[in-house]
Amino acid sequence: MLISDGVIGLRPIEVADAAAYLAARDRGPVRGTAGPGTPNMVAEFERCAAEWAANGPHRTFAVVDVDSHALAGTLDVTLEPEFLSKRQADIAYDIHAAWCGRGVEGRTIVLACRYLARHDLADEAVLRLDPANTAALALAHRLGFHYHRSSTGPEGRLDWFLQAL
Template sequence: MIGLRPIEVADAAAHLAALDRESVRRTAGPGPPKTMAEFERCAAEWATDGPRKTFTVVDVSSYALAGTLDVTLEPEFLAKRQADISYGIHPPWRGSGVPGRTIVLACRYLARNDSADEAVLRIDTDHKSDIALAHQLGFHYHRSSTESEGFLDWFIQAL
């Protein structure tokens, strides 16, 4: 069982210790925070109700930090009332349903707060398991693009 909570600066040491190359490269967008300044910026976004919310993904039974999740409301590359979701799950929690549950919780957060009408996942075309997960969760292929992050397939789901 996992949960989400707003990221805190105090989470930096645990997240940075668990961060691996795969966590950074598997996400489109800004990816997980990698410096103390980025953790401070993420906490400030929560304090000022900014458009980007970074969550800590928490293993509820052990309180261990399982990864991060970003929800960005109406970024410039999306339409009005669309939110971009990106996540980075730490190695021990990959392949165990945590990524899917994380996305479901993000969609529930967006719907509960009436923050968006659609959720968007932008996934590197090489990450076949992430693309399969998007389909499994009911996201529908929208388009492909070439961006600074690489070749991305876009998937959309109504909230």
């Protein structure tokens, strides 16, 4: 399964993606709001692939360049996590620095929203963003997400943005 806009695509993460993910992290910082980050990256990718196989509520996508199939980052979609309302999905992305500034982040979020709507998995998409990440905040506004509220928790302070699907 590949969800694509002709430039980038989303596909279920695979264990084989761990090596490319680590190599990209070694080349530069990753900008975004999520992504596998455990010391044992292969185990994390195995967990993500198993979640897909079980059709679980947490789905990690590989964000890939359609032409080269190069891994540009990851996208996490969590269906109805405990901190959201029914029929809301949390979207978090992790785009490698080499791919930032090319519109990949926005394309990734748009494709995630299309995936959620097409499969009737949620009525609203939620982005929870670090208020210091001005680029992510501006992107949320450009994509039509609306500020909902701020929260402070284990992840620090986050600004919440919502969009109907």
